[in-house]
Amino acid sequence: xxxxxxxxxxxxxxxxxxxxxxxxxxxxxxxxxxxxxxxxxxxxxxxxxxxxxxxxxxxxxxxxxxxxxxxxxxxxxxxxxxxxxxxxxxxxxxxxxxxxxxxxxxxxxxxxxxxxxxxxxxxxxxxxxxxxxxxxxxxxxxxxxxxxxxxxxxxxxxxxxxxxxxxxxxxxxxxxxxxxxxxxxxxxxxxxxxxxxxxxxxx
Amino acid sequence: xxxxxxxxxxxxxxxxxxxxxxxxxxxxxxxxxxxxxxxxxxxxxxxxxxxxxxxxxxxxxxxxxxxxxxxxxxxxxxxxxx
Numbered sequence: 001x002x003x004x005x006x007x008x009x010x011x012x013x014x015x016x017x018x019x020x021x022x023x024x025x026x027x028x029x030x031x032x033x034x035x036x037x038x039x040x041x042x043x044x045x046x047x048x049x050x051x052x053x054x055x056x057x058x059x060x061x062x063x064x065x066x067x068x069x070x071x072x073x074x075x076x077x078x079x080x081x082x083x084x085x086x087x088x089x090x091x092x093x094x095x096x097x098x099x100x101x102x103x104x105x106x107x108x109x110x111x112x113x114x115x116x117x118x119x120x121x122x123x124x125x126x127x128x129x130x131x132x133x134x135x136x137x138x139x140x141x142x143x144x145x146x147x148x149x150x151x152x153x154x155x156x157x158x159x160x161x162x163x164x165x166x167x168x169x170x171x172x173x174x175x176x177x178x179x180x181x182x183x184x185x186x187x188x189x190x191x192x193x194x195x196x197x198x199x200x201x202x203x
Numbered sequence: 204x205x206x207x208x209x210x211x212x213x214x215x216x217x218x219x220x221x222x223x224x225x226x227x228x229x230x231x232x233x234x235x236x237x238x239x240x241x242x243x244x245x246x247x248x249x250x251x252x253x254x255x256x257x258x259x260x261x262x263x264x265x266x267x268x269x270x271x272x273x274x275x276x277x278x279x280x281x282x283x284x285x
Contacts, residue, residue, distance in 0.1 A: 032249045033243055036239065037240055040236050040239050044233070044237070044240070047232065047233075050215060051219065053219040162223075164219045164222070167230070171233055174233065174237055178237065181241070181244050182240075
């Protein structure tokens with residue numbers, strides 16, 4: 001039986017298991033389980049990125065160029081349209097993106113648009129770091145050309161597509177879902193002094 | 204862009220792996236890793252994990268092959284208009 005301490009309280013174990021996959025088991029003294037679960041979850045997540053590229057982490061609330069999605073009011077849209085007449089569309093202009101942040105205005109809609117991110121983010125801070133890198137990779141390499149030439153508005157690193165994108169999303173999202181199971185199980189074992197549930201399912 | 208150019212332009216973890224023709228093989232490590240992680244969570248002792256993982260690994264592959272065969276059959280029947 002594991003030593004009881006403040007660090008083996010179920011909420012602490014759950015948070016630790018999210019921060020570092022497998023850490024929840026380590027806190028309740030199950031080191032072998034901690035290493036196997038932690039390594040497999042992290043390897044699965046990194047394999048997904050290796051297969052489909054960093055852009056497989058598609059962050060809700062951001063567009064394909066890595067910019068925040070803003071929702072513009074009708075009045076602001078009219079102003080932008082008026083300004084755009086007879087000149088190049090100033091999409092980089094702060095006023096162009098002056099609307100409300102889509103992620104805070106309609107968070108559910110943004111997450112429903114990219115549901116696989118829910119699974120991915122369950123992997124922990126490693127996913128948040130990957131999200132930051134993905135957004136940085138999405139930014140156009142030549143921002144100046146992208147501003148003046150609409151055809152040059154291409155992401156710095158193109159997102160993968162078709163089967164490779166699907167497989168990469170599967171790897172990263174399943175890693176997160178497995179980590180969710182590990183979070184629940186380690187917190188549950190912490191509440192039962194390290195013992196597993198009495199009734200084991202068939203599989 | 205040719206296959207050689209794709210390989211030359213490849214940067215690990217940034218660009219997608221150039222394995223478009225072998226995507227189905229990528230399911231094997233996924234199922235393997237899933238089986239190990241899942242059984243590490245479910246098993247009472249870690250000594251049971253290798254045998255149980257192998258069991259669920261084979262079951263998953265058989266399940267996917269069965270589902271693929273069933274779906275292929277349905278598509279064939281629909282194509283033939285039966």
